[in-house]
Amino acid sequence: MKIFINKEVKMLFIALAVVFLFFMILGQITVELAADDYKRNMIFHDYGVAGYLARNELDESQIIRSFTTEKTNDDVKKGRELLQQAGYDSNTQNSLLSAVEHFYHKYALIFLILSITFSVMVCAVFLLFILRQYKRIEKAISDIQAFMAGNVGIRLNDHEEGSLSKLFTSINIMATSQAAHIEKEKQNREFLKDTISDISHQLKTPLAALKMYNEIIQNENCGNDVVDSFTSKIEREIARMESLIQNLLKLAKLDSGSIELEKHTHNLKEFLEETIEGFRTRAKLEGKAIVLHCDEHITMNFDKEWMLEAVSNIIKNALDHTGAKNLIEVRCDETPVFIQITIKDNGMGIHPEDIHHIFKRFYRSRFSKDKQGVGIGLTLSKAIVENHGGTITVESELGKGTAFYLAFPKLSNL
Template sequence: MLILSDKNVRFQAAVMVLILLLLIIVSQISVMRMADDYKRNMIAHDAEIAGYLLGNGLDEQLIKMAFTTQKIAVDQKMGTAVLKDSGYDENTSNFLLPEITGFQQKYAAIALALSLSVSLLLLATFSFFLWKQDKQLNDAGKKIQGFMDGDVSIRLEDSYEDHLSRLFAKINTMATALTAHMEKEKNNRLFLKETISDISHQLKTPLAALQMYNEIILDEKTGNEVVDDFSQKSQRELLRMENLIQNLLKLAKLDAGTIELEKNLHSLSEFLEKCRSTFMTRAELENKKISLVCDQAIRLCFDETWLSEALENIIKNAIDHTKATDSIEIYGEENRLAIEITVKDNGSGIHPDDIYHIFERFYRSRYSKDQQGIGIGLALSKSIIEKHGGTITVQSEWGEGTLFHLIFPKLTNL
């Protein structure tokens, strides 16, 4: 049978068989003791009758023959009739017969003690095996939690011949595969980071040279409108290319997990004001309004450099998708569970087809009028916010504006 292939089950079955054998042996011994006791009681009872008869003048030889000779059915019938006349038959209550009552009580107590002993032994046996199995499962649960917490060297005990060990062996195989996959993924990310870093550094040298050449041309003031116009366009594209390279480098570092945040406690109001002031000149030139509402007492633990990068990308996105006279509103709020930063605008909004993709890298909406963006900013912001233990969500209606929520649970800021 398949169930008997489990060593623990075989051991349990062997223990149960031993207990049952013990019960049979004890039962047989009890029956033998009962028969001996019954014999002693019967002899004692017969002795009492013989003594009574002898004391009343009955012949001793006749008394002996009454107890030792073979009886026939007629004898039993006549004796039964004689005793019945005195009210002594099988219907007589046991309570009127002290010997029977004592015999019954004695062996009822023995049977009860035997039943209780066997029941307790069976219960103790089952409890022991259940405790042992529960301990195995608890130990396995702790080790699995340790594995999930990052200790990939942990493995479950699978050296026994039972179903749990076979299950643990499969879990160990899965853990080994996951560890290999994680290591491979880590190496892939590191390779990606190094590749992008190498490419970016390789691009920086010619890019710096191009910027220098372009600045020289701009400083020359040739007076040629075409040359000046193209020089201005070149400068814009060079700055855009430099920004792209920097963002790619930041994404690569976040992916590879090589960034260690330098988190400190800051005034949220002062931080939001710095981010807001970065865009005030552009907002004034484009006739747009950026407002800020935040309690001065709110404090948040974060890396100012990196969170500035995340929030400024969101504010820039809001400015890019609003027109003249539109407004961007920034709020900082605190409740018992979290600190929330909200960026709201009344611009063009996000099309329903795009709402689930805006945080994907290099995603470009076919409905967007912004032809300059390459789809990195919001993806970078999301990675930075999540690195801080926060979450970012978006609500938007096409043509009605957009609302970004940055939520930082207080437990992550202790």
Template sequence: MRIFINHNIRKLFSMVSIILLCSILIAQVMVYFMTNQYKKEIITHDYAIAGYLYQQDITTDHIVPAFTSKKSIEDYTIGRKLLQPTGYTESINNKLLPEIQSFHEKFEILALILSFVVSLLLLTTLFIFFVWQDRKFEKASEDILSFMYGNKDIRFSDNEEGIVSQLFSSINVMATSLTAHITKEKQTKEFLKNTISDISHQLKTPLTALKMYNEIVQEENTNNVVVDSFNIKSCNQLERMEYLIQNLLKLSRLDADAIELAKSNCLMKDLLEGVVIGFSTRAKSENKSIMLMCNSHIMLNCDGDWILEAISNIIKNALDHTVSRNEVQILCDETPVLICITIKDNGSGIHPEDIHYIFKRFYRSRFSKEKDGTGIGLTLAKAIVEKHGGSITVESTLNQGTTFYLTFPKLTNL
């Protein structure tokens, strides 16, 4: 059996077997001494009966054979008929037979003592074994937690036999593999971080130059409608390119874990009011309204700039998919364990075919090709929310509107 591969299990079973064997030997010795004791009690009883008969003037020629000769079935039958009417049967109370009562009491006490000693030895052996086993697993649990918290040098002792050592050996292999993977992942993230930084600097220079050239061209009075139209379109595309590049860089930095959140306790009403003010000009020009409802005391421990970025992307998406006289609602509430931000619009809604893909990077629905979007804003919003330990979900009904739910556990505020 595989269980006996473990040296400690074999040792435990050996100790238990020795205890049981010793208890059997002790029981046999007890039976031997109890038999001799019982024999003495019977002989003492017979002596008393012989003396009683002798005092009744029965000769020794009749008394001695009564105890030493072999008895027949007829003798047994006659004796039973003689004594049963007086109550001398197998059901007679032991207290009426002092020898039997004495034998019973002695045997009962010895059996109890033997059972107690054997049970105590077995329980002590099992207790010591399981305490040792428990400490071993407790130490293993502490080592695993230590490994999870960053101590990559933790390894288990696997130089023994048995399933536990095989398990520890497998964990050691896994820990070595994870350590190598983590090291490689850190190197990859560092490389990606540096690459992103280089790309950022490389893109900013030509983009800034193009914007400057476009502004110079716009200042020239060409009196050419076609040229002026192209200038406006060029400006719009440059702004779109700048927005896309900035979002890509932000998302890449989040993916590379190259961002350290500067968390502080932010009043959500002040934060959300800043978002509303930022979109008020666009909403007014498009004849749309943005409503905010938030209790003044709600506070979230977060990086305000990044949360502002995430919420702004969602509101921008809402304004992109609403028409004149539509409304965007921003609700902020809290429960004993969560802070919830709800962003709701009554616009075109999301097609059921797209609802599962809206957070996918660069996903563009075939039902919204007329929208001038980049397909990255919601992806960035989701990454920011999850970076803060929160979650984001969406519900939508086609031609009725869309609702985004951002939830943040209050535990992150501690």
């Protein structure tokens, strides 16, 4: 049977077999002792009968023969009839026969003690087996948690035999593969960060030159409407490229884990008011309204510069996808468990096909009318929120609006 390949199970059954064998031998010894005890009691009883008969002047030779000679069926029948007249038969209560009562109580107690001892020993064997397995599993859980916490060099003890060791070996193989994957992913992220950083820095010089040349052309005031139109377009595109480069650099730093957040406790309402203030002019020019609902006593621990980037990107996204007379609501709520920032608009909403992809970098919806965005703002917001220990989710209904929920567990703000 495959079960006996497991060393722990094999040792368990060996231990149980030893216990059973021990108590089988002990049982045989107890039976022999009981037989000897019964023999002594019977002989002692016969001594009393013989003495009684001798005291009543029966012939001694006849008394001896009555105990030593073989009895016939007629003798047994005659004796039964005689003693039954006095109520002495197999139905007589044990309590009326002191020798039988004593014998019963003595060996009932002995077998009770043996039964209890046997049960305790069997339970002890099972308990030791379970405790040993439990200890190994607890150690394995601790090691796995350490691995998940970042100690990728830790491995489970798989040097023993048995099913657990086979399982631990499989986990170790998986851990080695995962560690290699983590290292490779780390190298890829570092390479991506360096590449984006290098490209971005290389682009800064030609962009600065283009910006300068465009400003020179604008300052010439040549009076050509076509030239003026194109220089304005060039200025907008240069601004877009500068914004994209900056966002790529920020995202690369977040992805590589090279950013150390400088968290401080801030009044959330004051922070959100400052953030919204940067969009007041645009909202007014576009005929839109931004309102804030937030309790002035809510405080949260976060990096102000990075959180400003995260919230600003979402508010900008709301302005990009709402029309004149639309409303953007910013709300903050506090519960015993978390603090939540909600940014909600009543604009065009997100198409159902796009709702699961909006946080992917450079994702552009085929349903979106926005042709100016580069598809990285929401990705950056998500990375910043998650680096603060929070989560970001979105709900939207096409034609009715969109709501972003930024939830930060209070434990992550300690």
